[in-house]
Amino acid sequence: MSPKIFVSAQEVAERAGVSRSAVSRTFTPGASVSPETRRKVMEAADALGYHVNHLARGLMRNESGIVCLIVADLGTPFRANLIKALTDELQTAGKVAMLINTDRSDGSVDAALRQAIRYRADASIVLSGMPDKSITDLCMKNGQTLILINRDDNRPGPLRINLDDREAARTVVTAFLRAGCRQLAFANSEAGTPSLMAREHGFILAAGEQGLEVVVERFGRTGYEAGRVLAQRLLMRRERPDAVFCATDLLACGFMDAARHQFSLSIPGDLCVVGFDDIEQASWTSYDLTTFGQPIAEIARKSVSWLAAGMPDDEAREPVELHAQLVWRRSIRGA
Amino acid sequence: MSPKIFVSAQEVAERAGVSRSAVSRTFTPGASVSPETRRKVMEAADALGYHVNHLARGLMRNESGIVCLIVADLGTPFRANLIKALTDELQTAGKVAMLINTDRSDGSVDAALRQAIRYRADASIVLSGMPDKSITDLCMKNGQTLILINRDDNRPGPLRINLDDREAARTVVTAFLRAGCRQLAFANSEAGTPSLMAREHGFILAAGEQGLEVVVERFGRTGYEAGRVLAQRLLMRRERPDAVFCATDLLACGFMDAARHQFSLSIPGDLCVVGFDDIEQASWTSYDLTTFGQPIAEIARKSVSWLAAGMPDDEAREPVELHAQLVWRRSIRGA
């Protein structure tokens, strides 16, 4: 096996009978080369299978074209779709995505950001966890753009995209009231991420303004299984809830399945359910779940346009608030 | 905004009062540095926030540490989980994943592989589509490892990991017969990917050996919606199937929902269903789908161990056949 023998601009130049610089210019958009030279170069390049070395180019230009995506629970429908949207957007912008998984451990995101720095990524986009302040400072110092999505970080520096979780929660309360529900519940995981907690607090607050108490239950990791357990806990109560707001759609799916098959409840007859994320499964006939759609495409566009435009000045670093749109389906009465 | 000012080994050397090569050696595993020098270097590096430039290192070593993952439909549960497993495995092996989305267009995978070459990726792993022969040749010529997963390519060169789809299909026929089913159907998409077609052909073949005909229907893209349409087509037939093998779980979920809610059929009473992939949703109470689990972890381990070990010699390039394990749930009678 010939181990890594790539063809260089030098070889192309020799074969084309021109200088190295001519080759370089041919592959640099906007450089001036005569049609004749360009033709000779392209011909030689094709024959040899030449491809510009982005490692070397990045070294020269101080711009690798790499954008680092840092994420946990990549297997999850919402995350996967967000990653897809981001990579798509990055590719059309001429960038390339580097994907780093994190786990629940503390230094995990920090390690990922260090990796991004080592590869001189043009930017890092954090979708999970929270980097330590020392690391965000490091990114800033190195002039590396840092984007936090749904992290709700209030320290200055990185660019932030957040959702109006509290406003969404308020909408749910209104909808539940209109459906005639009186026993409100909130089903959450124990993850304690900013967006999840914002939904919880917003829901409790909005309900309180209407004179209603909310029963809150938290369990496990944010997923289907936790939703089932939460249903068991909440639906066994003496005062059984007639409306539940689940922090995510996955929780809601588990909740609905348990409610129907273990408690024989009808939805929305006995119980109204609202979720969050609008993952594909929410629209499946078995669930038909009313939920909030995250503006994934817009999140992706906003993030990437930032990189392209370069960092705005420090004073313009207010977090961007995006709006979650309620998608009405049949898991809640009325409209 | 300070635009991309990274600290170099030179600066660390100056601050530590040593030569630049001492810094280099400190960060090169297995190089010989005195404890005292190492300490001084690390101290200066920490203070300055130094990180080795992997672009430059890759340039020198002719080994970037980057592995390119080429995939379509990344938002899909199975794909997302495979990507997660692969990135996890790559990270523990000290590599980093570069993610490239492809669409359905012909040259899409080729373009992705070219991008991989430009970044001098150590290897490319193709999970979707089929690269043109000229491109696979290019990868081989450049000494870039190429791994095809479930692509069922029979041309020599790239490393291949395939599943025993035909054997799995045979198992399904047996199970259906044991459940007393006589009217067999196969629900497929129009994607026509190798694994999907292998399942279809294997199913028809195995059924034929038992003297049974199979009604085959194909529609749309491999997903939930197509499953619903396929159910409408297959369940409206005069001789209604009492057993259907769906090419993937997503198709099966759509099929089941339509069968139950539009045709009021009971599963497995009126209809037995088997899927493929064992995505998380298959285990959800609403589906409880009997399906084949793809050995995702093993696929990931095998792929990455190949890169680590380096390319085997040409003669050892037989495709690796992995086994799909049937996961018994309640969408089929008997056991």
Next chain:
DNA sequence: TTGTACGCGTTATCAC
């Protein structure tokens, strides 16, 4: 063990 000198493939700069 340490430092010096060179090369990796590319682009930017500057004469021509």
Next chain:
DNA sequence: GTGATAACGCGTACAA
């Protein structure tokens, strides 16, 4: 429009 040259940050023979 073209070609020579320096520089990017790093690894590594080589000599000390």
